[in-house]
Amino acid sequence: MRPSTKSLFAALAFTALAAASGAGIAAEVKGAAPTDPALIEKIRKSNAECYACHTEAGLKNPPRADMDLAALTKFIHDPKQFDGSNHTGMECKVCHGQGYVAFPHAPEAKKSISECGECHATKALRVETQFEASVHAKNLKDAFTCQTCHDPHVYKVAAKVGDPRKIVAQDNAMCVDCHNSDLRYSAFSTALPTKKVRPDLYATHDWLPNARLHWSAVRCIECHTPVSPVKSLATSHEILAKDKSDKACVTCHSQDSALATRLYRYASTNVGADLGFANAQVLGSAYVVGATRNPLIDRAVIGLFGLTVLGLLGHGAVCVVLALIRRRRTS
Amino acid sequence: MSHRIYLLPPWLRLWHWTNAALIIVLAVTGASLHFAGEGGYLVPFSLAAKIHDIAGVALACAYGFFVLANIVTGNWWQYVPKPPGVLARCLTQARFYAFGIFRGEPHPYPPTVEANFNALQAVVYWFIMYLVVPTVVVTGLIFFYPELAPTKIYGLDGLLPVAMLHYIAGAVVILFMVAHIYLGTTGVRPTSLFKMMITGWHEE
Ligand code: HEM
Numbered sequence: 262m263r264p265s266t267k268s269l270f271a272a273l274a275f276t277a278l279a280a281a282s283g284a285g286i287a288a289e290v291k292g293a294a295p296t297d298p299a300l301i302e303k304i305r306k307s308n309a310e311c312y313a314c315h316t317e318a319g320l321k322n323p324p325r326a327d328m329d330l331a332a333l334t335k336f337i338h339d340p341k342q343f344d345g346s347n348h349t350g351m352e353c354k355v356c357h358g359q360g361y362v363a364f365p366h367a368p369e370a371k372k373s374i375s376e377c378g379e380c381h382a383t384k385a386l387r388v389e390t391q392f393e394a395s396v397h398a399k400n401l402k403d404a405f406t407c408q409t410c411h412d413p414h415v416y417k418v419a420a421k422v423g424d425p426r427k428i429v430a431q432d433n434a435m436c437v438d439c440h441n442s443d444l445r446y447s448a449f450s451t452a453l454p455t456k457k458v459r460p461d462l463y464a465t466h467d468w469l470p471n472a473r474l475h476w477s478a479v480r481c482i483e484c485h486t487p488v489s490p491v492k493s494l495a496t497s498h499e500i501l502a503k504d505k506s507d508k509a510c511v512t513c514h515s516q517d518s519a520l521a522t523r524l525y526r527y528a529s530t531n532v533g534a535d536l537g538f539a540n541a542q543v544l545g546s547a548y549v550v551g552a553t554r555n556p557l558i559d560r561a562v563i564g565l566f567g568l569t570v571l572g573l574l575g576h577g578a579v580c581v582v583l584a585l586i587r588r589r590r591t592s
Numbered sequence: 593m594s595h596r597i598y599l600l601p602p603w604l605r606l607w608h609w610t611n612a613a614l615i616i617v618l619a620v621t622g623a624s625l626h627f628a629g630e631g632g633y634l635v636p637f638s639l640a641a642k643i644h645d646i647a648g649v650a651l652a653c654a655y656g657f658f659v660l661a662n663i664v665t666g667n668w669w670q671y672v673p674k675p676p677g678v679l680a681r682c683l684t685q686a687r688f689y690a691f692g693i694f695r696g697e698p699h700p701y702p703p704t705v706e707a708n709f710n711a712l713q714a715v716v717y718w719f720i721m722y723l724v725v726p727t728v729v730v731t732g733l734i735f736f737y738p739e740l741a742p743t744k745i746y747g748l749d750g751l752l753p754v755a756m757l758h759y760i761a762g763a764v765v766i767l768f769m770v771a772h773i774y775l776g777t778t779g780v781r782p783t784s785l786f787k788m789m790i791t792g793w794h795e796e
């Protein structure tokens with residue numbers, strides 16, 4: 262082959278490769294939901310086999326008589342929840358492997374459930390580095406995994422949830438389900454060298470006025486994680502020890518509120534922006550004293566105050582001067 | 593000490609100074625909340641919120657007392673500008689502040705036991721005490737229970753109109769207070785009206 266043909270071939274091959282990987286971006290992640298109706302139907306049927314037992318309906322109407330129904334109650338799933346999750350449209354078997362297809366399930370089936378990183382290699386690696394530095398990973402050892410917080414059948418990434426109140430509800434439930442439950446908390450705290458009684462969440466946050474209101478409006482991770490140094494991740498997974506947690510009200514309650522870049526990074530602007538409000542995207546679902554204010558109105562109020570004070574001082578000065586002049590005249 | 597009349601019962605003087613102190617505290621802490629993070633001259637947010645909450649509830653109680661006492665004693669009548677000629681008397685009073693006061697003219701409507709306030713005072717006090725302050729108190733109380741506010745309004749959080757009203761009405765009270773303190777120095781001597789607010793006796 263002549264050198265020019267050779268490079269032409271290489272260029273063609275490279276283009277083909279680039280095109281293939283480009284087309285592959287959408288379906289890059291293993292097991293991604295297909296768009297082909299025939300394949301969608303195939304997955305629906307395959308998942309329906311699992312749902313025949315693993316739903317409320319399955320529990321009421323078991324397809325087999327030889328099942329341990331008491332054990333099954335612990336493993337009930339809601340198809341609607343799965344359809345609203347990140348992994349909607351995926352086949353159960355992609356993550357669960359072949360071990361669960363037959364019943365009774367294979368004894369070793371649990372070992373072959375895929376880890377997050379098997380499909381999300383790059384992202385999981387970045388998250389893992391931060392997670393390894395968190396209080397949970399450092400102190401609670403291997404018992405604490407990604408699944409401890411993320412139920413792969415339910416969790417939906419914040420960017421796709423949209424409504425900040427819903428993001429808060431989902432993300433805080435991850436923490437509160439454990440930090441507000443003696444049972445679950447103690448199951449994990451046994452990994453600690455000394456026994457630890459679960460600290461009451463409201464008692465440890467009594468310096469925060471109306472903690473209940475705050476916890477419906479902001480996430481635990483807002484104060485308990487640093488800003489992610491990795492730009493491609495919306496939030497850091499490095500849960501800090503309590504002495505490093507953020508106690509400064511002005512992190513949120515000020516014009517350059519961290520809410521805008523963290524919880525509200527996906528929120529769209531609204532009429533508030535047209536009206537000149539700062540942090541208008543926050544104003545879509547919360548009024549935050551110090552943050553969601555209007556610089557134009559503020560300037561008017563400060564200006565009016567200044568004019569009033571100056572006007573009165575001027576009035577007073579003229580009064581005094583004229584009074585002095587009058588007094589000199591009469592004396 | 594040519595002419596002395598007793599104008600102000602103890603309850604009114606007590607209320608007045610309580611109210612004054614609370615409003616100054618609320619103004620300073622309120623500004624610190626609203627302009628949080630702007631500079632070191634503000635009260636730290638967490639402390640400001642604590643003080644503002646306590647002073648706010650105290651002011652609401654003081655206001656309740658003020659309204660009740662005014663009804664019981666009949667003092668509310670002082671705040672009603674008496675026709676005819678309310679507008680003309682207001683103008684005369686305004687002209688006095690704009691010109692007459694510079695020439696050392698006497699006050700056009702010195703207080704009497706029957707009419708403690710001149711017409712302009714009555715109108716302004718009525719506006720502040722029966723419109724603006726209740727607005728601040730009610731919106732402040734809603735601030736305590738944000739679930740009372742509408743959830744959404746034109747796609748924005750329902751607490752926004754409550755907060756705006758609280759902020760603007762609060763600003764009006766502060767502007768009034770500044771002017772009010774200044775006019776307090778326009779008695780026979782700069783201190784005589786303040787003395788009256790303490791002793792209850794008006795001197796000419
Ligand atoms: C003249 C008196 C008052 C002034 C000047 C004032 C001013 C302010 C200002 C500027 C804010 C910040 C709101 C924002 O950024 O939009 C605020 C917040 C607040 N005000 Fe007032 N206010 C006054 C009286 C009251 C009263 C009487 C109450 C209660 C009955 C009250 C309760 C509150 C509450 C609950 C907040 C929310 C922050 C917090 O809980 O500390 N205020 N006020």
